[in-house]
Amino acid sequence: MQSLTNRSKVVVKKEMSFAEKLYLPAVAKGMMITMSHLFKKKVTINYPEVERPRAEVYRGQHVLKRDENGAERCTACGLCAVACPAEAITMEAAERKKGEEGLYREEKYAAVYEINMLRCIFCGLCEEACPKEAIFLTDRIVPTEFERDDFVYGKDKLVEPTKKDERINIGPRQTQTTIDFKKNPEYAHNLLWDPNKKIGPKKGH
């Protein structure tokens, strides 16, 4: 068989020489190898003080976005829950009452919206599925908890603050490439719905 790496060695089973049978030279060699590691660069990263560089498009804890007026964008359509391969998302829909227009953008909204962070695999399919640009994954890390129940994140933890300067920045995830990608007619459901536009996959794809 052809070697792929050129690093393979042919193993020969032969009688060991006297020096090899003594094992002491081999032991000394091994000890020199371990000693050489004493002076090598350490690979440990002191986590809370030093953070490992993360990819720009890192998929961490979710956020439910508000629109520019501070109203929740989510309309509790359930597409994210359907898209979720880990079945981590549940929600309950409710009808918007009069006078709540500033709170919820659509006539229907999510009264309860829960993501089980222990089930979530951070694949980002909910983000893909969302027609209202409401849910996004951010570069935040889900913190550890002592109880399993604490990992079920409700709206209190998911919805971003109303104040403009406290909003969660999803800029790094939304590079120009991503935005352009979402404008692709195959993913047109991510744009505002246009009845004249033909949606769905192209023919012959």
Add this chain to the structure above:
Amino acid sequence: MTLSIVLVTFAGFWFPLIMAGLVFAVSLGVAAYSTYVERKFAAFLQDRLGPSRAGPWGILQPLADGVKMVMKEEIIPNVSNKFLFILGPAIAMLTALMTGAVIPWGPKINIGGEWFSLQVADVNIGVLYLLGVVSIGVYGIMIGGWASNNKYALLGALRASSQMISYEIAMGISVITLIMLSGTLQTSEIAAQQHGFWADGWFTWNFFKNPLTFLIFFICALAETNRTPFDLPECETELVGGYHTEYSSMKLGFYLFAEYVNMFISSAVMSLFFFGGYNFPFMDELSNHPNLVAVIGAASMLIKTLFFVMVFMWIRWTIPRFRYDQLMNLGWKILIPLSLANLVATGITMWATGKIG
């Protein structure tokens, strides 16, 4: 004048006791910090950082470990033999600390005109005392392992005892070779003989006189202290925790601690027997300042000892554990014949060179 008299009377009565307390404290302190150094050293050899959170560079880690050990719940199994269960770690710790008594930690010190040796007890059979205490050290492990009433603990205890008996023979024979070379059983005398660097056309250190004896002694010391590659009694992969499977809290701490004290003491014995003990270069040039010599001597003894402690750790993180039959083969078929041959060869050489009649 009066002060010196007071000092002499005070020192004459209290010096051995102070020395005993000092040896006790130093052994325990070094053992405590060995645990830290072991973890740090292991981490460095594996390109990690090791404990770094408790205090700067983690130097308070032994303290944290000790507090954790004491605060943990103490579990004594219901079916165990309670008295023997408690006696086991006590014996392990006792025998580990007893050995430090006969080791000369430095040259004689001068207090108010009187000479005191930096040794708890300068008995004329110090070497045999060391062997004796080492040989009863196995009871701590055996009793603890048996009293736990647990099959893994019992297997660990059996392994420990058979291993210790096997390697004690080779160790004893290598010590006999050393006794033949030095002609005395007194530890202080052995240290004094290695004074200087060159005498009678050869090095004075016993290591240069007979390196093979040192090698055999070193391997046996590894086996006697249950260190890798001879740590089969506490082999995690096969025996859960070995003889201390059922132990918790400070009783477990005693077992672990005893291992480190043993390591420290056996390193001290090695530097005493083979590497000149407290002797250091240019000792005679300083002979006008005996107390300075004593302090530097004690420091050089400690440095040599700590070097061997480090070698113990270095070996632990380099060499994998032996299989049981390999262990027995090495002990009975290689080390014992080798040490016997070494003994005979040393005797013949000494007779040929006219060292003995």
Add this chain to the structure above:
Amino acid sequence: MTTTEILFFILTGIAFFSGAMVVMSRNPVYSVLYLITMFFAIAGHYILLNAQFLAVVHIIVYAGAIMVLFLFVIMMLNLNKDTEPHNPPWVKIAAVIAGGMMMATLVGALKETATPLTKTNYDTTIGTVERLGNVLFSDFLIPFELSSALFLAAMVGAVMLSKKNIH
């Protein structure tokens, strides 16, 4: 009483108590542990007689090697009450009589021959390594070497017994 006398009586008490407990203990592991205690008490007696070498060798050989093997074997066999053999009463009585006669003979023999040691005629250097070595390698050279040959024969015999296929 001097310190030596107090120590002597304490050590004797420990030796007698643990000697009796060796016989009376139900559990063989206890018997072995009491036997080890007794060896330590006797080693203490040696030290009181200024025979440190003998004391330490006693501990190394008996407590450190032989008793470890005893304990090892007993732990391996895992003796308990079910396997304990039940001897008929006459065997026990015969054993007591035989043992008692042995003791009486020993006491009688020692009483007749040995000169009692006092503070004046006891040689305090009798137990030192130098004296022991000189005596062993001059007066008792042949018995000493013969006993070593005996040990060698015993060792070879043990190896022969443990090897199965020797023709």
